[in-house]
Amino acid sequence: MRDGELAELASKLRGLLSLRGEPVALALLSEELGGALRARDLDVEVLRLCQMATLSRTYGWVVEAGVEDLAYMCSYVLGLRDDLPSRLAEEYAEYWFRDVGDGLRKVKEMYRAPRRGQRFVVTAPLSKASFKPSALLIYLNPAQACLALCALQWGRYRRLTFTFTGESACSDSIARCLATGEASLTVPCFGERRFGHVQDDELLLATPPEALRELVEGLEALRRRGVRYPIPMAGPQLDLTKALPERYRKLYEARRFS
Numbered sequence: 306m307r308d309g310e311l312a313e314l315a316s317k318l319r320g321l322l323s324l325r326g327e328p329v330a331l332a333l334l335s336e337e338l339g340g341a342l343r344a345r346d347l348d349v350e351v352l353r354l355c356q357m358a359t360l361s362r363t364y365g366w367v368v369e370a371g372v373e374d375l376a377y378m379c380s381y382v383l384g385l386r387d388d389l390p391s392r393l394a395e396e397y398a399e400y401w402f403r404d405v406g407d408g409l410r411k412v413k414e415m416y417r418a419p420r421r422g423q424r425f426v427v428t429a430p431l432s433k434a435s436f437k438p439s440a441l442l443i444y445l446n447p448a449q450a451c452l453a454l455c456a457l458q459w460g461r462y463r464r465l466t467f468t469f470t471g472e473s474a475c476s477d478s479i480a481r482c483l484a485t486g487e488a489s490l491t492v493p494c495f496g497e498r499r500f501g502h503v504q505d506d507e508l509l510l511a512t513p514p515e516a517l518r519e520l521v522e523g524l525e526a527l528r529r530r531g532v533r534y535p536i537p538m539a540g541p542q543l544d545l546t547k548a549l550p551e552r553y554r555k556l557y558e559a560r561r562f563s
Contacts, residue, residue: 311438314517315431321524322449322534326362328517329442330434331479333383333423338436341369341427354379354475355493355501357428358442363502367429375426382476383426383483384418401472415476416468418483440482441517443510448536450490450508455532456523457488457516467491475509482511488520 315328342360344352353376357368372385377393380386389397389412398408427436445453454465467490468477474494481489490510493503503509512520527533531550539548546557 311441311514311517312432314521315441317521318443318517318524321521321528322445322452324443324445324449326430326444328431329358329361329428329444330431330436330438330514331358331426331428331442331511332434332436332439333385333418333421333483334425334427334436335422337371337425338367338369338427341367341429343369344374350374351376352379353496353500354383354426354428354479355497355503357426359501359503361428361430362442362444365430365433367427367433367435369425369427371425378473379426379475382415382417382473382480384420384423384480385426387420397472411470415470415473416480416484417476418480438514440479440511441514442479443512444503444507445510446506447508449534450510452524452527452532452534452536453510453520454488454490456520456527459523459526460519465490472496478509478511482513486513488512488516 318324319327344350351374352368352370357370360366360368372380375383375385377386377389378397381389394409394412395405397412398405402408402411428442429436431438431441443453458465465488468481469491470477472494474491474497477491478489481487488510489512490508493501493507493509497503497509498505539545546554549557
């Protein structure tokens with residue numbers, strides 16, 4: 306894409322879906338970006354990925370962390386480290402699962418970004434990103450998510466399936482997107498709400514940057530058909546055939562259905 310095209314598309318996306326904020330750009334880097342806020346600048350011992358994303362989308366900050374100042378699970382999910390400390394994995398398994406074996410199996414099965422020499426992760430509002438994003442993080446409510454997924458299917462239908470492995474659900478959105486190259490939606494976990502301040506009505510959709518054009522074009526096409534956000538509601542006590550698009554309504558008016 307040409308310079309500025311991603312930001313232009315993101316601005317259109319925000320308008321089409323009335324998003325609260327712009328997408329967050331996330332990149333995995335082999336070298337330190339420089340000029341970004343680190344844990345030491347924020348006077349914290351370690352950063353968490355969901356914390357970084359909310360600092361970027363709420364305050365407009367560019368935030369960076371390496372394996373030395375990124376929480377263990379976050380760096381594991383992003384492929385910055387090969388393994389979790391064994392005791393941490395056991396504590397995690399004991400805390401979240403009745404059966405420790407279930408918990409340890411979950412840690413092994415969760416999506417992780419492919420290990421490609423990355424040593425740092427950086428997040429920024431897309432309009433401020435001086436780096437090439439590896440993924441875009443879009444926070445949306447269920448109605449917005451519904452239209453976004455329909456838009457992704459507009460020009461290329463495929464059945465969209467998503468996962469939820471439990472706590473550390475950033476693996477189901479961000480890591481899954483990085484591992485598969487597909488848009489990935491999930492229900493944010495406890496940690497994303499507690500540490501990342503994700504709101505109760507928000508889902509997280511992680512997309513490859515290249516999918517943003519497909520998403521915007523699909524939303525624009527659906528909008529021309531009258532499918533747009535916010536979705537107007539028809540009262541359940543009414544004859545709802547009157548709220549259908551004309552092409553469907555004609556079938557009911559002519560009683561050509563069985």
